[in-house]
Amino acid sequence: MKRRKHSEKENDPQQCCVLCKLPDNSPEKYGEKITVTQHDITVHYFCLLMSSGVYQRGEENEGIHGFLVEDIKREMRRSSRLRCGVCKKKGASVGCSIKSCRKMVHLPCGMKEEFIFQFTGLFPSFCKEHRPSQSVARSSPLRTPLSCSVCLDSIEPVLSYTILKCPCCHSSWFHRECIQHQAWSAAMFFFRCTICNNKDQFQQEMLRMGIHIPERDASWELEENAFVELLHVYQHCDAVKCRCRSGRHYSASQGKWEVVRCKFCGSSGTHRQCSSLELYEDRWACVSCVSAVNGDDALPRHTQTPQSVPKITRRQLKRRSSLHSGLVCKRSSLRLNSPGEILRGLAGQISQLQSIPVVIKRDGAFKAALRILRHPNFTPHHALAVRFSGGKQCNDVNSLNLRRFMRLLVNEIQNSTLFEGPENTKNLTLDSQALRDDLYFDVGCMLALSLVHGGPPLHFFSQALYKSLLQLSLDSSPTLQDLGNTLLATKVKMIQDAESIEELKEAVRSASEYLHVAGCSQNVDSLSDKHILVDDMLNFHLVTRIHLPLQRLREGLNTLGLFDQIQMNPEAFSTIFCCPSHKISADTVADLFFVQFSDDVVKKMKETTINGFWRQYLHECEEGRCATSLEEILIFATSVDVEPAVGFSPTPSVSFLHPVDSVEVLPQRQPSHNHILLPVLPSYQLFKSHMEYAVCQLTVMQSL
Structure with missing residues (x-):
């Protein structure tokens, strides 16, 4: 296996590379140019990596990063007999990795001839005829004209050597040269799709297509004093009238x-x-942020008194304006982020080196969570090591135990006495004992921890509760359905359904005690008064009286800074807290999984057929023509029936089994890696029956 490292050996810009015969010193294009003076050898590092007849047989400190000098000289002699198919000169050291192909080139000539060099594994090279290619899904419509997502110049959406696309989304197209510049600058830790922000799958595809991703920090991280401006603290009073004499x-x-x-x-x-x-x-x-968070209007400019402007130098004024304009852009980008991206950012505060043991006993997940919250040494910045009583401790904090714990915890919270109302549209209750025990704060803390640690979306807050939580204006008044099956709902329904003044007065008398407490007592003179009474009772019960529980819930939700992010992105997080208007679909499930095809052409053709079976099976599950549901398929692959709010990690994937006798092979699952293996079967009916048997068997075992 060839290894890639940086070098500190001296370079001579006048000497030519012994392999490609060029004197160019371009680290981004040819790698580091290294000179070994005692052996009079100068070579580009990429020329060594891509040469077909030399491997790293030494230690890291031997020769040139493990390439022994004797091996380099042997490669020089070997390549000196081979003629380049482009420039027709001898010294071609790079050959196509397909054994039947005899094309040989110098590395720079291969780049001109549109060879693809993969900087991974054994560092293979592929000629124009055998190089890997990309494809566009038939179901993904192309919008023209498109622009390069890096340089923003217009681009023709036709895949070629110079035009690439992101494998994760349908809207990111870019020039090869542009994406290589981005990879060189961002490096491994920050290189990702500029549109969908995917990293793992995107980097894997770019390596396959010959993009070099350096294994170092980003270029902006390596600059001296790169972030010195962040050390400056803002020290200026922006009040309309400053009263300070100084x-x-x-x-x-x-x-x-x-x-x-x-x-x-x-x-x-x-x-x-x-x-x-x-x-x-x-x-x-400040006024700008209050307006932005509350959604009152567009961001206003900071107000300054006329007297204050002449006292500010032009340099200070320029600095302030740039700071504020940068803030507006940053805030706008935050609003465009998905909840998953925001939650992953918050999860960066959690140390994986330290963990808190969580033991789930027979009393349930809620009690277990309460025990760790009430522990004097609890901190939300540590990982959670979850185990169930009677089971073994799991060392992986992102294990199946953690997923199961979070799913049980959210389920117990929404079914607790702190919430009431119909399923998926719960409202907060007023529980005096829970207030004394500060359970509302604890529940908020639990929900925040669940979302950041990879728990499921909540999907049980009513719209009225969510807007009250964020102190947003309600588009409509609470309805009788928001009360659920409660005694108060029965009394309110009697008032609402009254068809005569006598029935209305009788209904008001039966609810007189509650009306008195709510401050809604009034004389009923006409049948139309019932609408005012119903609105007053619902507003008091669902909004006014739960002011204190809401406040403590907000403070608990701000664990790890979550509620501050919710306030800045209320519309995005509504899909996490409230029940979505649409159910999970076959296309949604299919898009979750990255399909891993074989490099072998014959195997890939069979796998493409099975991938079609897989998509057809998902659509039949959605239409109710299978014995399994889409949720059960997700459980089979990932052990959860809904995508976590923070997103799946790692990305769910599908690969294929090629046994000699595939008729009896069932689909296999690796839930800790969100991975399933589909057997290559001769017909769709056989594939469907195998899938149903495997998924249903797991469902039955989990119900025992």
Whole structure:
């Protein structure tokens, strides 16, 4: 196996590479140019990696990163007898990896001839006839004109050597040269699709298509003092009227003249005295961020007094304007992020080196979560090591035990006495004992931890509860259905269904105690008064009286900073908290799985047929023509029936089994890797029966 490393050996720009015979020193194109003076050898590192007759047989500190000098000289002698098929000169050291192909080239000539060089495994090379290619799914419509997602120039959506596309989404197309520049700059840790932000599958495909991804930090991380501006703290009062005699730029270390920065953007500030803040208050939001978070209007500009403008130098004014414009762009990009991306960002606060043991006993997941929250040494920044009583401890925090624990926890919370109402549209209840025990805060903390640790989407908040939680204006008043099957719902229904003034007065008398507590008592003079009574009772029960539980729930949800992100992205997170309007579909499930085809042409043809069987089977499950459901198929592959809010990790994948006698082979599952293996079978009916048997067998075993 060839290995890639960086070198510190001296370079001579005047010497030519002994393999490609070029003096060019272009690390991005040909790799590092390395000179070994004692042996008078100069070589491009990529020329060594791609040469067909030399391998790294030494240690890392021997020769050139493991390429022994004797082996390099032997490769020089071998290639000196081979003629390049492009420039017709001798010294061609790179050959097509297909054994039946005899094409030989120099590395630079191969690039001109559109060879593909794969920087992985044994570093194979492929000529124009045998190189890997991409394909466009028939079901993905192309929108023209398209633009390169890197340079933004217009691009013709026709796949070729120079035009590539992202394998994960249908909207990211780019020039080969552009994506190579991006890979060189972003490197392994930051190189991902600029549209869908996929990393693992995207990098795997780019390596297959010959894109070199350096194994180092991104170029911007390596610059000296690259982030020095982040060390500057904003120290300026932006209040409409600054009362400080020392001016807007003065900031005391404490007291009323200390500048407090905006809790959202950090690039606006005010003296405590200028905004009437108490000495203990340190959470203040500027006008722009308040408007953006509440959705009142577009972001307004910061207001300044005419007297304050001349006192600011032009350099300071330029710096402030750039800071604010950058903030607007950043906030806009945050709003465009998916909840999964935001949750994955929050999960970066969790240390995988330290874990908290979680033991689920017979009393259930809720009690287990409560025990760890009430533990004096609890911190949300540690991973969770989950095990069920009687089972073995699992060392992998992203194991099946963790998924099962989070699924049980969310289910117990939504069915607890803290929530009421129909399934999938729950509202918060007022429980005095839960208030005394501070359970509302604990539940908020549990839900936040579940979402960040890879738990399922909640999907049980009513729209009214979600908007009340975020203090958003309700588009419509709460309805009787929001109450569910409760005693109060019966009394409210009697008032709503009253058809005469006598029936209405009788219904009001039966609910008089509740009306008195709610402050809704009034004389009923006409039948139309019932609508006002019903609205008042519903608003009091579902909004007004649960103000304190809502507040504690908000504070619990802000564990790991989740609620702050929800406030900045309310529409995106509504799909996580509230029940979605559409059910899971066959296309959705199919798109979750990355299909791993074989490199062998004959096997790939068979696998393509089985992939068609797989998609047909999913559609029949959606239409109810199979013994299994789409949710059961997800459980078979991943052990969960819905995609986690944070997304699957690793990405679900499908590969294929090629046994000699495939008739008796059943589909296999690797749920810890979100992977299933489909057998190559001769007919769809046989494939369907095998899938149904395997999935149903698992369903029966789990129900025991």
